[in-house]
Amino acid sequence: MKRLVAILMLLFLGTIAGTAQAERLVLVGASYGKNVLAICDTEGNVIWQQETSGPDKGHAGHHDLQFLPNGNILFHDTWTTLKEITLGGEVVWTYDAANSNGNTGKKVHVHSFKRLPNGNTVIVESGVGRIIEVNPDGGLVHSFPLRKGGTRATRLMRMTPEGNFLVCSENPGVVLEYTRSGEVVWEYPIGTRVYGAIRLENGNTLIASGGGNSVIEVTPAGKKVWAIEKQVPATDIQLQWTTCLQELPNGNRLIGNCHAGENNPQIFEITPDKEVVWEFDEFPLVGNGLACWDVLNDSQSERVRKQLNRLQED
Structure with missing residues (x-):
C-alpha cells in the first residue's frame, strides 16, 4: 500500500499569496530486474516511463541520473555507457x-557523473581510478587520479558550492573532497560501503552510509551533529x-532507502527535528533496487508537464 503522510497536501497543494504551488x-531510475526510468507525481502515478537496457549481467545497474536544464535526462544504461535522452525517448x-580516452582494455565502472553548466560532463571512473571531464564530443578536457589506497572504487560524486568534488569511496569507506587539481582538502572515514554525500547549506556534510544503514551529518571538523541509524525515530521505517x-x-532532507523491502518507503523527507513529512513508496514500480532518484523542484516539474503536453499534442 502506498504510504503518504497527510502533510503532503499542505506541502504540494497549498497556496502562496493565492497562487497554487507547482x-x-x-524521477527514478530502478534496476535489479526493473530496468526503468520513470517520472511519478506525488501520489506515485507514473506520468512518464522509459525502459532501459539494464546493467551488465550479474550487476546492480543504475546508480546515478540527472534531470538536465533542457528537460532531458542523463543516465547510464550500463556500467560504462552514459546516455542523454529526451522525454520523447530520443537518445x-x-x-x-x-x-574512450585511453580506457580500451581496462577495467572501468561508472557509478556517478554530472553535467556541468558549460555543457561538459564530469565522469567518475572506478577501476581506472580517475575523475574526467569530457566535452559534448566526448573529448577529454580535464582529468585527475583518485587517491590510491583502496579509494578507487566509488559510488556517488556530488559537486560542492566551491566546485570541488565530494566523492564516496566504498573501500575502505571514506568520503573525500577533491579540488579540481586533485588535491584532497577534506575527508571523513565512515568505515562502511558509503554511498552518498552532499554539502549542506550550513557547510556541514550529510552522508548516506550505504551498508551502514544510517545517515549522519558532520561538521568540517568531523564532529557528528545529527544522525538517523537503523530505524527512523518515532516511525516504523527501517x-x-x-x-x-x-x-x-x-x-528538510530527502533520504534514499534502497533494499529495504516492500514494507519501507524508498524515499522519505525528514525535518532537522527528525519528523518524517513525506514518503515515496512505489515498490511495484521500482522494487528493491531504487538506488538513484531526483526529486524535481517546481520549475523542473512544470517543465516536464509542458514537455509531456507538447508530446501528446504532436
Whole structure:
C-alpha cells in the first residue's frame, strides 16, 4: 500500500499569496530486474516511463541520473555507457567509458557523473581510478587520479558550492573532497560501503552510509551533529542501503532507502527535528533496487508537464 503522510497536501497543494504551488515530481531510475526510468507525481502515478537496457549481467545497474536544464535526462544504461535522452525517448548524446580516452582494455565502472553548466560532463571512473571531464564530443578536457589506497572504487560524486568534488569511496569507506587539481582538502572515514554525500547549506556534510544503514551529518571538523541509524525515530521505517540525498530549500532532507523491502518507503523527507513529512513508496514500480532518484523542484516539474503536453499534442 502506498504510504503518504497527510502533510503532503499542505506541502504540494497549498497556496502562496493565492497562487497554487507547482507539484513535486519524482524521477527514478530502478534496476535489479526493473530496468526503468520513470517520472511519478506525488501520489506515485507514473506520468512518464522509459525502459532501459539494464546493467551488465550479474550487476546492480543504475546508480546515478540527472534531470538536465533542457528537460532531458542523463543516465547510464550500463556500467560504462552514459546516455542523454529526451522525454520523447530520443537518445541525443552517448558516451562509451569502456572505449574512450585511453580506457580500451581496462577495467572501468561508472557509478556517478554530472553535467556541468558549460555543457561538459564530469565522469567518475572506478577501476581506472580517475575523475574526467569530457566535452559534448566526448573529448577529454580535464582529468585527475583518485587517491590510491583502496579509494578507487566509488559510488556517488556530488559537486560542492566551491566546485570541488565530494566523492564516496566504498573501500575502505571514506568520503573525500577533491579540488579540481586533485588535491584532497577534506575527508571523513565512515568505515562502511558509503554511498552518498552532499554539502549542506550550513557547510556541514550529510552522508548516506550505504551498508551502514544510517545517515549522519558532520561538521568540517568531523564532529557528528545529527544522525538517523537503523530505524527512523518515532516511525516504523527501517533503514537499509541508504543512497541518494537531497537538501530542500526549507532545510528538510530527502533520504534514499534502497533494499529495504516492500514494507519501507524508498524515499522519505525528514525535518532537522527528525519528523518524517513525506514518503515515496512505489515498490511495484521500482522494487528493491531504487538506488538513484531526483526529486524535481517546481520549475523542473512544470517543465516536464509542458514537455509531456507538447508530446501528446504532436
